[in-house]
Amino acid sequence: MSELSLRAQEKAIADRFTDQGIPWLMVAWGLCNTAIWLSLWPLVLLGVIPLWLGFIIATFNVTLSYLPSHDAQHYIIARKGSKLEWFNELVGHVSLIPLTLPFRTARITHMEHHKHTNDPERDPDYATRANNAWHAIWKTIYNRQPRVKGGFARYGELLLQWNSRASMAALMDALLMKMLHFGILAAFAWNGYAIEAALLWLVPKHLALTYIYFYLSWAPHHPGEGHGRYKDTRAFKSVFGNLGSSGMQYHIIHHLYPTIPLHKTPAAYRALRPILEKQGCDLGGL
Amino acid sequence: MSVIKLLFLFGPLFFGLAFLAPLTAQLIERFGWAAPFGLSPLQFGLALGGLLGLIATIRGRWV
Numbered sequence: 001m002s003e004l005s006l007r008a009q010e011k012a013i014a015d016r017f018t019d020q021g022i023p024w025l026m027v028a029w030g031l032c033n034t035a036i037w038l039s040l041w042p043l044v045l046l047g048v049i050p051l052w053l054g055f056i057i058a059t060f061n062v063t064l065s066y067l068p069s070h071d072a073q074h075y076i077i078a079r080k081g082s083k084l085e086w087f088n089e090l091v092g093h094v095s096l097i098p099l100t101l102p103f104r105t106a107r108i109t110h111m112e113h114h115k116h117t118n119d120p121e122r123d124p125d126y127a128t129r130a131n132n133a134w135h136a137i138w139k140t141i142y143n144r145q146p147r148v149k150g151g152f153a154r155y156g157e158l159l160l161q162w163n164s165r166a167s168m169a170a171l172m173d174a175l176l177m178k179m180l181h182f183g184i185l186a187a188f189a190w191n192g193y194a195i196e197a198a199l200l201w202l203v204p205k206h207l208a209l210t211y212i213y214f215y216l217s218w219a220p221h222h223p224g225e226g227h228g229r230y231k232d233t234r235a236f237k238s239v240f241g242n243l244g245s246s247g248m249q250y251h252i253i254h255h256l257y258p259t260i261p262l263h264k265t266p267a268a269y270r271a272l273r274p275i276l277e278k279q280g281c282d283l284g285g286l
Numbered sequence: 287m288s289v290i291k292l293l294f295l296f297g298p299l300f301f302g303l304a305f306l307a308p309l310t311a312q313l314i315e316r317f318g319w320a321a322p323f324g325l326s327p328l329q330f331g332l333a334l335g336g337l338l339g340l341i342a343t344i345r346g347r348w349v
Contacts, residue, residue: 146298147346175290182297186304194309195316202305 030068030095102173129224220251302339
C-alpha cells in the first residue's frame, strides 16, 4: 500500500473520533474539579473536614486540573470561531486555576511543543527529557529551582524570545499569576493559615507538577530524540494503567490528531494500531 | 522588565520571609515545640526562612 493511501486510510479512521460535539466529560471534569478544590478552603478552615483529608483531595484536584484545559487549548470543547468558543475558553481558564498556570501561557507553549516536539531549542517541554524514570522525576524537581532554565522558567524565556503580541500577553499572564499565587499564599500565612495554604495549594502543586511533567511530558516522548510525525511520540504501558497515567499511554494519537478528545484516544489507538505498526511507530507493546 | 527580573532574582528570599517564616512559626506552635535560643516562634521563623531564602537566592536552587 502506498504511503499516500495509508495516510488517507489513517485520516478516515481518525475522523471517526473527532467532531462529536462538546465532550461533556472533559467539561464536567474541568469545572467540577476546580469547584471542589475551591470548596476545600472553607471546609478545611472552618474545620468541617480535617486538613489531612483536604491535602489528599487537593493533591488530586491540582493534578487533575491540567487535562481539561489541554482539550480547550486545542479547541476540542468548542471550535475556534464557533458560537461556543467562549465556553471552550472558560473551561480552559477555570480548570487551570489550581495549577496556577495561565491558560494563554499553556496554549501558546503547547502549540510550539506540537510544532517542534523533541527539538532542544524550540520545544518548550524539552527540558523534561531524561535517561530513565528516576532521572525524569529528578529533572521535574530540578527544573523548578529558581535559576534553572526548565519547566515554567523555560516557558518564560521562550515567550520573551518569540517577542510577539501573543507571547508577551502570555508572559504577562504568567507573571501576574505567579505574583497572585505568591501574594495569596503570603496573605494566608500571615493571617495564621500557613500550614493550610501549604497543604491545600503549595505542596499539592509541586506533587502535581512532578506527576504532570513525568506522565504528560516525559513518558510519551521518551527518549526525546525522535523527530517527525511517527517518531516524536510513543505509546507505552504504564504500571498504573491508563487511568493512573491520565490516558498518556495513547498520547501518540494526540500528536497525530490533536483534536481527538482525550477520552477517545484509547479507542482511536485500537482502530489505528495496524497503521501505526506499518509506519514504524514505537508502540511499547501496548 | 528589569524591576520584574530583580523581583524574581530575590524571589526565594521573599518567599522565605513571606511564607516560610510564618509557616515555621505556626508549625512550632501547632506541635508545641519551643524555638531555640530563647526566640519567639516568629523570630525563629524569620531567621530560618530568611536564611533558607538567602541561600536559595545565592545558589539559585532550593535543593
